[in-house]
Amino acid sequence: MSSKFSLVLKSSGFRVLQTLVGIVIGLLMMPFLIQTLGKELYGLWIVIGSIVGTYYLLDLGFNQAVTRYVSKYIHQNNPDAANRIINTALVIYSILGVLVFLASIVAAYFGAESLMQNSEQLTLAQTILVIVGFSIALEFPAKAFPGIISAYMRYDYIAKIRMLKSVVDALCIYLLVSNGYGLISMALITLVTGLISTILFIRFSLGLFKGMQFDQKLIDLSTIKEVFHFSKWVFITDFSTMLREKMDIWFVAFYLGNIALTVYYVAIRLVEYAIQFLMQATGITGPIFTELYAKNENNKLKDAVMLFLKLDVALGLVAFSGFCILGSSFIEVWMKGAVPTNESFLCLLILIVGRLSIYFTSPINSLLMTLKKHHVISWLSIIEIIISALLCVLIIPVYGIYGAAVAMTVPLIVSRLITLPFLVKRYVELELFELLVRFSLVVVVHAVFLTFVYVEWIKGNSLDLAFIILSAPVVIVCSLVISFFLFNRQEIGLLKKKFTKNGFLNKVG
Template sequence: MSDVSSNNKRIAKNTLALYFRTFFSLLVSLYTSRIILNELGVTDYGIYNVVGGFVGMFVILSSSLSGAISRFLTFELGKGNIDKLNNIFCTSVNIQIILSILIIIVSETLGLWFLSEKLNIDPSRMFAARCVFHTSVIVLVLDLITIPYNAIIVAHEHMKAFAYLGITHTLLKLLIVFLLPFFFLDKLIVYSFLLLTTYIVIRILNGIYCKRHFVETKWRFYIDKSLMKEMFAFSGWTFIGSSSAILRDQGSNILLNLYAGPVVNAARGIAEQVNGAVNSFASNFMTAVNPQITKSYAANDKAYMLDLIYKSAKFSLYLLLFLSLPIIVETPYILKIWLKVVPEHTIWFVRLILLFALCDSASRPLITAILATGNIKNYQLIIGAFQFLCLPISYFFLERGFPPEITLIVALVLNLCCLVVRLILLRKMIGLSVRIYIKNVVCRVGLIGIVSSALPIYMSCRLSNNLSSFVVVTGLTLVITLLSIYFIGCSSSERYTIKNALLNSYKKLISSVIC
């Protein structure tokens, strides 16, 4: 019981560290997104989004290995096999380097041809688009090589360091916003190169931290052939799921460019910014929980693992619902205040992408549990098929004149199907109770969503679209959601724990004031 209590406290501390990082990043992101949109203009902002997203598709060649790297490192830590960690780390880094070289070759040939010949970009902006393309390729390579370093930080649960690195990157991006107006060259080109510089700095800092704190990150050109086969066997099936997800997201972005142009790409890019800012809170909670799920499976503690899955799914959804519901209700006013120019279709893109994020959040602990088992063949085949269907179905509807929002509606419906598949598979793998999950997670969150949104939506429709009504509706939404989570979403024992935590925090605050 003491170990469970210690693990829970560690999760809580790590989550708070990550929340601080996310809250800071959120404030900066809201500010910088508006300035960058105004500095670049809607068309150039859309070009950056579609070109950067297109380059991101090349991560298909390596993203499947990313999950394998994280899983293998965390699994060995859970088993207490420290000696094997350096072999895993070095093998991971060297594989990523080799694949990065392959990505550069493919992207700078086939990718550059597709950019020049197929994407819907004004010829006068093609040189700038190519500059964005080249810098985006380098950013992608830096990200890939950094993956093993981030994985080892998260596996050791050094979330404060992870948070500080994220905050540093955010500050560097903020510096770009202050510098950008002083450049008189093509601002899209300047922005892409300045952004690349921030990734180089973070890559250097990341390497320095790992070298000083983890002996297993001492790099050497070593590849364990048997380990490489095991990792490729694992990642081979993961490739299906990861590649289909990337094709779903970035392929839809390219379809939007072909059928609607860069302005709609800008609208989706803004929606992604909102989603990234809000969704990162729930993501950070899962970042703190994921190592515990994998380690508990490695230690054969399935009871604790199942408890973590149920509770992490529920509370990550509560958090995301609390943050996203006011935005969904008041999207038009928020975008009007946040952005001087609101591209067409942005309002519904934001709402739909937040609903997609809620559905996706319910699956995150399930995905971690499946990957921890290593039994992923059937899972990846089924999920990959559902995710891949998003592209042809979206194409079918866009070809027949449906609005751009149809791409997210299709993705949302298929994501719900994927959630059902994950539940059924985990019932066979680890004995997860689908009934308990549906009752305690899906139904409770659904009920809270209905109760919390009914009155705010009515009030938003009745009141004028101004600051006072925005404050009233937003405040009402937050209060109702918080009360609904507490009284409907939490069990009696969870309410008791929350009350004690709040009481202890209050006592500490009072004692510190008195002293």
Template structure:
């Protein structure tokens, strides 16, 4: 029952990601061409500015996902409705705060948007855009609970269908607005209304899945105290991660200068891409962990977690090795940069991210839903403080690679001493057995990729451009990794399933095609 949603969820997550990337590129190009760089900058700034309103969620989105995953609506529907109504009502109160802040900040748009020498008419137009965006964001904010409920119901694929349709409608709507000579205010109105309708569309999937689902504008103090014991610690984790992500470039700027900030950002691009490409699979683990743990299905959950770490390792090991060995060519081809410092940052960050993906991403999602949220929050806060302190000290004596080294050492320390012990106790598996299952086999499958990179570097580096080195090395190395993974990573049962489900079908298609040609 679980495997089918996992496959659907993961594939539609990747499809949704692809649609979002394509839509983002097209929208950016169209907006710059139609609005001009100045109003496009206003559009981007508005989105960036109101993204901070997500901090007012206070971890209640994940809380709604957890209480849905553990099936409280099946055991006590009235209590579930009180919990979701409390969260929805709290978000409605936060919407009033967003609205109040929007109105107050609208009097300072000249300072916020640096409009000192701008005509009064344009200043007023920017103020109206700001007010409209803020009011729309306030209206949308409470409805953000519905996608979280969809995740809790293991209906990620249905949520993705709605999002994909929404993004395609947004593209069509923008083209219509451009054709009608509409201005930025119309674009903002259309986009905000579409986002609200997208969230509300989730209700069509939620109501059949939860018969008797009801929402009321009502906050229960008792329920609020209960759920805040979980959501508060989730919120602390989110804030700690956000602050560290924002502070590290600032510290580099203070101690090293703007050029080093640019080097650091360029070096982080490929690791960030690797993180995005492995994320769609990991999203399945949170609701599965919550539901199985609450039902006491510990043996089944243990198998799912180990297999999830194996498959997560399959995705991340190939990408890590590929990015590491072809980092110089990728950076030169993508960013037109040939700087040893950028290369060192990229390779260090991709190794650090790899360790996090293998030993932190799945365990943290499980521990969060297995009543270890307090431990996770203190670990995250400690890591952020330790990184902050280490960078202040080290940046005075070393180059910016010390930021990545500090983060890597701190991550390994907390993983070994705080994350691994409770995870190993729950899985009831030895350290070397787990490493063999989720690390050694996948890295062994990636060795041919390293060999191909060394051969190309030795014999073809001077005669082939970076583009053709990446094409030849990436395609041949990727095929070699997949082939070796079939023999070294898959279990015997997985090989039989693959042969029965796919190889047999491909042989039938091949025979039919050959018969048709005759």
């Protein structure tokens, strides 16, 4: 096994572990915080988190572009060019960091009031916005260095830092909140641990790149044009993704208040955990598609796209089946009555359909990125956001949190499952009709399976934690067996070779 493939495997393993640790911490901390702080204050924390999350848009898409070019020049053994990009990016990100801090002050004193339900919350929200904004501002200069990590394939170190930060954050927050400290203490903890993790990241990056230099002469603003040409469509996609992930939170907070938002957010978090895990499992398509495209192996590229499409559908249906069968009982056990189970569960089922629409078609997104046609996704994302915003305004006041879930899901189904497959046919001829037939068959069988389980096994009863844990593997295995019919004989053979000595991933590595 090559050293490169070993690093890829090591990095992937730690990324999955980091995701699992984050999910476990989230599952433990969320009910604790809701019960300790109360639904209203926890809802305020959610709103603030969604606001400060928009600060990352000031990155302007440069992060991926800088990472791409720094990694490229290090691989080409051109340290001067890499240093030129890093030094220039360091200046730009330092300026952007100042803008982030100024934006947090503006948001605190000129924009927070519209989202607050009373004057007591306003002062608290303003303080937290400034603290968290300052924390994010301190992170921005470090965005000049991730290309070094990419070049040396040391994502495992980043995963370790983030995993350690998550654990320390959780322990400190638990101790302080348990002793009567509130949201400000939580914000200060994230500030301190964020600063420490940023320093560790920079030190490790500089240790990897022995040719690193810092010199004013290396600042070359003319390189920004080249970087921006790549980053502009990335920025549009990132902007629309951020809005998709935050917009319903803002609308629910505005129309329904923080208590309703907390109920809705339970569903959001479970959906996010599921999608994060699924993306870690199959989010490796970019390097594979790029290598096949570079070698002009178009038939193998098409086969790889179809294989990953089917893998995503298979794993996505496992997640959907698990939520349908065990989701309601899990929320009841998890939240211990802190939120209405049925309301959160229905929102969960609606939201997961929309997010799975994105996950199912993520190999097509990677393909379009490989072909430098990622503007298609950007335009689709913009249209999705506009329609979702209009639907939020129209139906949230009438249907509450259910309306929010529908508003975010319907445009994604139409865009990703119907429109995108037709658009991609302009660039690559994929066997999508075969996939549609197999998908329809598998969905019907899954529906029969879910109905049988619910009627004959669950029978509308609430399950305890032990039963949920024991039955989850059964649900997973049954769903995977049903999804087996998605694959043809050639794809099954390829999957068998996937992790063998001469398998597909080893060739890529």
